[in-house]
Amino acid sequence: MTPPLIGVVPFGMVTGVVSTAAGLTPIETMAMSVATFSGIVHVVSAQLYAAGAPLAVIVATAAVLSLRLVMYSAGLAPLLAHVPLRWKLAVSYFLTDHAYALAVVEFTHHPDRGNPHWYIVGGGVISWVVWQLAVAAGVLVGAQVPPHWGLDFTFALTFLALLMAVLHDRPGVVAALVGGGAALVTTYLPMRLGLVAAALVGIAAGMAWQALEVKWSGR
Amino acid sequence: MVWAMILATAAVTFVLRFSFLGTLKPHAVPERFREALRFVPPAVFAAIVLPPVLMRDDVLHLGLDNPRLIAALAAVVVARLTRSIAWTIAGGMVALWVAQWVLA
Numbered sequence: 001m002t003p004p005l006i007g008v009v010p011f012g013m014v015t016g017v018v019s020t021a022a023g024l025t026p027i028e029t030m031a032m033s034v035a036t037f038s039g040i041v042h043v044v045s046a047q048l049y050a051a052g053a054p055l056a057v058i059v060a061t062a063a064v065l066s067l068r069l070v071m072y073s074a075g076l077a078p079l080l081a082h083v084p085l086r087w088k089l090a091v092s093y094f095l096t097d098h099a100y101a102l103a104v105v106e107f108t109h110h111p112d113r114g115n116p117h118w119y120i121v122g123g124g125v126i127s128w129v130v131w132q133l134a135v136a137a138g139v140l141v142g143a144q145v146p147p148h149w150g151l152d153f154t155f156a157l158t159f160l161a162l163l164m165a166v167l168h169d170r171p172g173v174v175a176a177l178v179g180g181g182a183a184l185v186t187t188y189l190p191m192r193l194g195l196v197a198a199a200l201v202g203i204a205a206g207m208a209w210q211a212l213e214v215k216w217s218g219r
Numbered sequence: 220m221v222w223a224m225i226l227a228t229a230a231v232t233f234v235l236r237f238s239f240l241g242t243l244k245p246h247a248v249p250e251r252f253r254e255a256l257r258f259v260p261p262a263v264f265a266a267i268v269l270p271p272v273l274m275r276d277d278v279l280h281l282g283l284d285n286p287r288l289i290a291a292l293a294a295v296v297v298a299r300l301t302r303s304i305a306w307t308i309a310g311g312m313v314a315l316w317v318a319q320w321v322l323a
Contacts, residue, residue, distance in 0.1 A: 009305070028225070031225055032228075032229075035226065035228075036228055036229045037232075041232050044267070045224060045228045049221065058227070059227045062231050062232060064259075064263065066235040066236070067235065067256060067259045069232070070235050070238050070239065071256040071257070072236075073235070073236055073237065074239040074243075074256075076239075077239040077240050080240060088241055089237065089241075092236040092237040092240050092241065095236045095240075149316075150287075150316075150319075151312075153287060153290065153312070153315060154311075154312060155267075155271075156268050156271040156272060156287075156291070157290075157291070157308045158308060159264045160295065160298065160307065160311070161294070161298045161304045162304070163260075163261065163264040164295065164299065164307075165302070166260040166261050167261060171258065172257075172258065173261070175261045175262040175265075176261035176262060176265035177265070178262070179261065179262030179263065179265045179266045180268065182266065183266035183269050184269055187270055187277055188277070195267070198262070198266040199259070199262045199263045199266050201262075202258065202261070202262025202263075202266060203258040203262045205258075205262075206257070206261065207251075210254070
């Protein structure tokens, strides 16, 4: 994922709009935005909540959505092994797609850079402020625009752009095709478990395809 | 209930961010799990995108009389050309409104 593709402002506004459309009050939307600092967890959880999903399913879905953050956490851990715990907690709170993408670029070009935690937290504070303002702007817009404009579709378009950015090899395309296809079938699952099930099926398909490619190339 | 949802989703998201930065050691996690993480973004993003594009009221709409499908195809083209989220959203929404107007 390249930094220019991660539009903090439009995605923040979309989050505010869709959260409002899902029925959260402005205060609830801002509280959720500050608490999670994750647009995808915020919007999908709000939509599941509006659809009456049980809390356990919402939490399980949030966990699957946030699994990629585990990947980022593992990526940054060696760099930050020696910083104090309070800085690790701060870095964790600010760890987003955007922050990770910027950190990877920075530390690839400047591997000897001292105090990497200052860089990540500093950038995190800036994008946090921009993000919360964008969400607040989205709340204001969302309250004004009638539903038939279909502004909730901006969320799908945001992730369509992100999807295009992460598709760069065949196993990844297989994971996307199977995960997306499974999501169409699993909308019939009870308790809105569809997204969790579809994501797991897609991940398994990507892994299986990669294993097959390794097997074929080994011949 | 909405506040329980906010606190619970924030907690699970924070714990996963903190995982390796905090206590988890890389060797404590099976290799297969780390391989699987690579496929989370494409699988999750596609699972989020396809249902709102192709389904309406729990029914599949694969024809070109589906304005959201037309909008998504236009957005794919814009994403390819501009590599920008803002332009992808703008292009997709304009295509959606035009398609809705033409098909209405």
